[in-house]
Amino acid sequence: MDRGQEGLGEPLGPETFLLPPEGERGDDLAPSTLPEVGTEDGGDVRPSRGVGLSLLLPGLPQLLAGQIWLGGALIILWVGLLATVVGRWERVWGAWRGPLDHQVALLALVMALAGVWALSLQHLRRGEAQVGSRRQWTRFWRSFASNRLALIGAGAVVGVCLGALLAPFLAPYDPATQGNLLTHRLAGPSGEHLLGTDQYARDILSRLLYGARISLAIGLIAVAIAVTIGTVLGALAGYLGGRIDSIIMRLVDMVISFPRLVLLITVMALFRPSIFIIVVILGLTQWPQVARIVRAEVLSLREREFIQAGVALGYSRRRILFRHILPNALAPVTVAATLGIGDTIILEAVLSFLGLGIQPPTASWGIMVADGRSNLLGAWWVTTFPGLAIVLVVLSFNLVGDGLRDALDPRLRR
Amino acid sequence: MRWRDRVFLVPLDVALFMTAPKADLPLLEVRNLRTWFTSEGRVVRAVDGVSFHLDPGEALGIVGESGCGKTVTSLSIMGLVPQPAGRIMPGSSIRFRGAELTELSTRRLRRLRGTEIAMIFQEPMTSLNPVYTVGSQLLEAVRRSGGVGQSRRQATRKGVELLQEVGIGDPERRFHQFPHQLSGGLRQRVMIAMALAGEPSLLIADEPTSALDVTVQAQILELLHDLRRSRGMSLLLISHDLEVVGEVCDRVVVLYAGEAMEVGSLPQVFRQPAHPYTRGLVGALPRGRGRLGGLEPIPGSVPKPIGPRSGCPFAPRCPDAEARCWVQLPPLFIVNDERWSRCWLEAE
Numbered sequence: 001m002d003r004g005q006e007g008l009g010e011p012l013g014p015e016t017f018l019l020p021p022e023g024e025r026g027d028d029l030a031p032s033t034l035p036e037v038g039t040e041d042g043g044d045v046r047p048s049r050g051v052g053l054s055l056l057l058p059g060l061p062q063l064l065a066g067q068i069w070l071g072g073a074l075i076i077l078w079v080g081l082l083a084t085v086v087g088r089w090e091r092v093w094g095a096w097r098g099p100l101d102h103q104v105a106l107l108a109l110v111m112a113l114a115g116v117w118a119l120s121l122q123h124l125r126r127g128e129a130q131v132g133s134r135r136q137w138t139r140f141w142r143s144f145a146s147n148r149l150a151l152i153g154a155g156a157v158v159g160v161c162l163g164a165l166l167a168p169f170l171a172p173y174d175p176a177t178q179g180n181l182l183t184h185r186l187a188g189p190s191g192e193h194l195l196g197t198d199q200y201a202r203d204i205l206s207r208l209l210y211g212a213r214i215s216l217a218i219g220l221i222a223v224a225i226a227v228t229i230g231t232v233l234g235a236l237a238g239y240l241g242g243r244i245d246s247i248i249m250r251l252v253d254m255v256i257s258f259p260r261l262v263l264l265i266t267v268m269a270l271f272r273p274s275i276f277i278i279v280v281i282l283g284l285t286q287w288p289q290v291a292r293i294v295r296a297e298v299l300s301l302r303e304r305e306f307i308q309a310g311v312a313l314g315y316s317r318r319r320i321l322f323r324h325i326l327p328n329a330l331a332p333v334t335v336a337a338t339l340g341i342g343d344t345i346i347l348e349a350v351l352s353f354l355g356l357g358i359q360p361p362t363a364s365w366g367i368m369v370a371d372g373r374s375n376l377l378g379a380w381w382v383t384t385f386p387g388l389a390i391v392l393v394v395l396s397f398n399l400v401g402d403g404l405r406d407a408l409d410p411r412l413r414r
Numbered sequence: 415m416r417w418r419d420r421v422f423l424v425p426l427d428v429a430l431f432m433t434a435p436k437a438d439l440p441l442l443e444v445r446n447l448r449t450w451f452t453s454e455g456r457v458v459r460a461v462d463g464v465s466f467h468l469d470p471g472e473a474l475g476i477v478g479e480s481g482c483g484k485t486v487t488s489l490s491i492m493g494l495v496p497q498p499a500g501r502i503m504p505g506s507s508i509r510f511r512g513a514e515l516t517e518l519s520t521r522r523l524r525r526l527r528g529t530e531i532a533m534i535f536q537e538p539m540t541s542l543n544p545v546y547t548v549g550s551q552l553l554e555a556v557r558r559s560g561g562v563g564q565s566r567r568q569a570t571r572k573g574v575e576l577l578q579e580v581g582i583g584d585p586e587r588r589f590h591q592f593p594h595q596l597s598g599g600l601r602q603r604v605m606i607a608m609a610l611a612g613e614p615s616l617l618i619a620d621e622p623t624s625a626l627d628v629t630v631q632a633q634i635l636e637l638l639h640d641l642r643r644s645r646g647m648s649l650l651l652i653s654h655d656l657e658v659v660g661e662v663c664d665r666v667v668v669l670y671a672g673e674a675m676e677v678g679s680l681p682q683v684f685r686q687p688a689h690p691y692t693r694g695l696v697g698a699l700p701r702g703r704g705r706l707g708g709l710e711p712i713p714g715s716v717p718k719p720i721g722p723r724s725g726c727p728f729a730p731r732c733p734d735a736e737a738r739c740w741v742q743l744p745p746l747f748i749v750n751d752e753r754w755s756r757c758w759l760e761a762e
Contacts, residue, residue: 305537305540306540306541306544309541311527312528312535312609313527314526314528314558314559315558323554324543328545
């Protein structure tokens with residue numbers, strides 16, 4: 001196996017570009033990679049011409065080289081971003097002096113444009129330098145990219161994140177402003193309101209975009225809290241063992257055995273619902289899963305030889321745990337976190353649907369579904385679009401999570 | 415008085431006193447080491463009364479079959495016996511530079527590790543952390559022992575020097591590579607470099623070559639031999655392979671079922687093994703190419719060190735076993751001034 005890696009690690013010189021792409025791959029390494037992905041090494045594209053094309057239209061060289069997925073995605077992103085700039089020029093131009101979220105959106109826009117550019121160029125150059133740490137990532141990326149569903153999920157996640165960040169530019173209307181209640185109440189999808197309006201004549205598309213901010217923010221922050229607590233407690237339980245392990249794991253059992261929704265409803269009924277409370281409660285009820293995963297990882301890692309070697313070198317227990325064990329346990333945590341974001345988004349939607357989460361008039365997907373419930377027969381679009389959004393986002397996160405698990409696991413077994 | 419060629423029956427402590435090493439103080443002195451494990455309510459006597467000493471700059475080999483307590487002996491010296499299952503029993507003594515290691519606090523033991531006593535392990539493939547480069551792991555070891563006042567640049571220079579010292583070509587490139595990009599032999603060299611970072615006076619090598627190819631094995635052994643010479647460091651080499659020990663060591667301790675069966679200088683033990691077990695080991699060595707007929711395996715297998723002890727543990731497999739071998743454990747007899755053997759045959 002070692003020899004195969006060394007062979008792959010040879011820097012690809014210019015003459016390699018003349019070879020058929022299959023020839024340069026170690027056959028023992030990527031049996032699962034699809035043939036299309038194999039061409040991703042960028043065999044056919046001359047770097048010089050590719051760079052020129054890339055400057056004009058990122059993704060075009062990739063498209064010409066036959067990488068339809070990557071090239072197409074890059075082009076769509078680039079064109080979409082440029083269209084946003086052109087179409088909403090006044091808002092984009094005025095964002096500097098606008099409110100904070102406009103400034104953030106402007107920053108995100110610039111970074112996204114630069115990112116697409118850099119990605120395209122970087123991808124062209126990747127054939128040249130594949131030494132050192134990069135190779136690990138390349139292998140991980142190949143494995144991930146061979147899973148088409150995961151790629152689609154990742155694309156959707158990126159799209160939704162961009163939509164949420166750029167909401168001030170993209171949204172055609174203000175999400176909370178009511179339109180003309182006489183003429184535009186519960187109006188169906190039309191050129192004026194792409195996804196229709198709700199019973200207060202508010203634009204559904206705008207509310208969806210702003211609602212994505214709430215859902216994603218709550219999902220990300222709650223999972224961040226859960227991962228932090230879960231990792232620390234799980235690592236301590238696994239590494240220290242004994243009584244501390246028992247105490248922490250009994251705490252885990254306790255929190256897990258408690259029905260989350262009931263707990264959330266109770267807490268929400270006690271406090272005035274606010275985003276802060278929701279995030280904290282969601283985070284505080286999610287950590288046990290992470291703690292279990294981390295504990296199991298640490299238990300197996302601490303018996304490994306390189307940990308023994310560290311102990312024999314006289315490293316302190318803290319150093320061993322945090323510098324040597326934990327970084328090796330992060331792969332499954334990443335997977336759990338990605339999957340956890342989906343769960344959290346659903347829970348937040350459920351809470352908001354029940355009226356215990358985000359309070360109107362703030363846009364939240366759960367509230368939007370609840371709002372349209374009474375008009376389901378007459379105005380299907382009010383519930384359908386936020387419902388679809390929830391399904392799409394949760395599905396995407398789960399696809400990405402599954403893809404990460406498949407891509408990270410073989411690396412761990414190595 | 416001349417001890418040579420005479421056989422005495424003496425208590426162990428007196429024997430140790432009489433065979434006091436030539437230097438004033440041995441670097442390491444292990445006396446009557448007993449490390450027992452409790453598993454499922456039964457007591458496993460992994461190490462049961464091992465004694466030896468190691469002079470500064472000397473190389474001592476510990477040989478024995480698997481399960482005879484070699485590794486537990488080394489872990490006991492390092493203070494790394496798995497807790498709470500394992501315990502160094504009272505009455506055991508491990509003296510390093512005169513300090514009693516069995517009585518040191520965990521914190522002081524930890525300070526000793528890496529700086530005074532370093533250890534390398536059997537599995538070079540998995541002994542390096544896969545997520546860091548060779549260099550960053552080496553730097554960590556250098557900085558841990560090099561004191562606080564060391565700049566990153568100084569530490570890096572020392573790290574590259576160490577890689578050179580252990581015979582790694584192109585150290586600057588290797589410095590930035592990950593463990594999985596190195597071969598087993600290179601990884602073992604990196605492990606040795608990390609162990610040397612703290613300038614230890616004692617290096618314990620637990621089966622350092624067992625997982626390597628024979629050619630690489632020879633290179634690593636030569637490296638250990640050279641390093642011991644150039645650094646004046648003591649070496650405790652643990653192996654199941656008498657020949658590996660023979661390449662590097664001055665003296666050898668033969669372990670069997672947790673007990674030291676024979677201690678002696680290497681040529682003596684090879685040429686005239688005193689203990690029947692050692693004789694068996696030497697007889698089981700392949701001598702010359704293709705002479706399979708010369709191999710003489712020892713019949714039977716190592717007894718489980720569980721339950722009460724009675725008699726010599728080797729008695730069931732011993733060709734010369736007598737009635738009393740089954741009843742009474744022989745003490746360590748002095749064959750001559752550098753040589754002990756735990757066998758009743760010596761009493762005659």
